[in-house]
Amino acid sequence: MRSVQRTRIEADLVRDVSLVCLAGGVVGVSFGAIAVAGGLPAWVPVAMSLLVFAGSAQFSAVGILLAGGGPVAAAATGLLLNTRTAAFSLAVAGHLGSGWLARLAGAHLVTDETAAFTLAQPDPARRRAAFWISGLGLFAVWNAGVAAGALAGGALGDTARFGLDAAFPAVLAALVLPALREDARLRRAALPGAALALAATPVVPAGVPVLLALAGLVLHAGGRRPA
C-alpha cells in the first residue's frame, strides 16, 4: 500500500515537473537562438548553460554582452542575480542526500524552480525526490534546448507569443500560494517582502529587489524572537 502510494505521488511529481521541463526547454531554445542571432559563437550559450545553469542570469549576461556592456558588467550582473541561490541552497541542503557526491552535484542543480518544487512537498522523502527529479529533468532539457537553439538559430520567434513569460511566474504561484494560504506567519513576511521588491525594481540593479524582500522576515517572528 505504502509503495503504491509512493509510486502514485512520484508519478504526479514527474507529470508536474515534465510540464515545467517542456516550458524550460522552449525557453532554452530561445536563449540559444538569441545568443547566436546576436553574433556570439554557438559554444558560448552552450557552455554557459552547462556551467552556470541559471536562466535569468544567463539571459542578463548575454543581453549585456550583446548590448556591448562588456564581460565584467555581464558577470557582475549575473552574479548579483544568483546571490539568491545561496539562500535556496541553505533551505534545501538537508534534502540533497547524505553523500559528498550527492551534495556537490546537487548544489549545481539549485535553482528557483528546484527550490520551489522541493519546499512545496510535505515530507523529507518527497522533498528529496522532488529536488532530484526537478533538478535532473530541468538540467537535461535546459541544456538540450539551448544546444538546439544555438544550432538552429531564430526559427522559433518570440516565445511571448505562447504566453511562456506568464508560465514561469505561474509555476511559482502553483508552488508557493498553497503554503501562503496555509501559513499566516509566512504571509505576514512574504506579502510586504514582495511589495518592497516591486517598489524597488525600477530603482535598484536587477537581482537586488528580491533580496530586499528578505526584510519581510522580521515580520515572521510572530511574537517570538529569533534565537
Add this chain to the structure above:
Amino acid sequence: MSGELALILALAAGTYAFRLAGPLLQGRVELPARVQELLTAGAMVLLAALLATGALTESGGFAGWARPAGVLVGGVLAWRRAPFAVVVLAAAGAAALLRAAGVP
C-alpha cells in the same frame, strides 16, 4: 583567454560558490530549529518576491498587461488548489490569447 570564456568561468565559479553554501554548512553546524525554520521561510519569501516581480516587471519597467493578467488567472486557480498543470497552462493560455487579441 577570450572575454566570453572568462565571463562564463567567473559567473559559473561564483554561482557554484553560492550554491555550495547550504551543503557546506549542512552537517558541520547544528542549526537551531528556529534558524532552520527561518531559512525555509526566507526561501518562500524570495519565491513570492520572484513571483511578484516576474509577473509585473521586465527589465526594470512594467511588463505590459497580458503577462500579469495571465499570472493572475493562474494565481487565482492556485489559491483555489487547482492542479499544477491547470494553473500553468491557464496562465500561459490567457497571456497568449490576450496577446493574440492585441494586448501588449
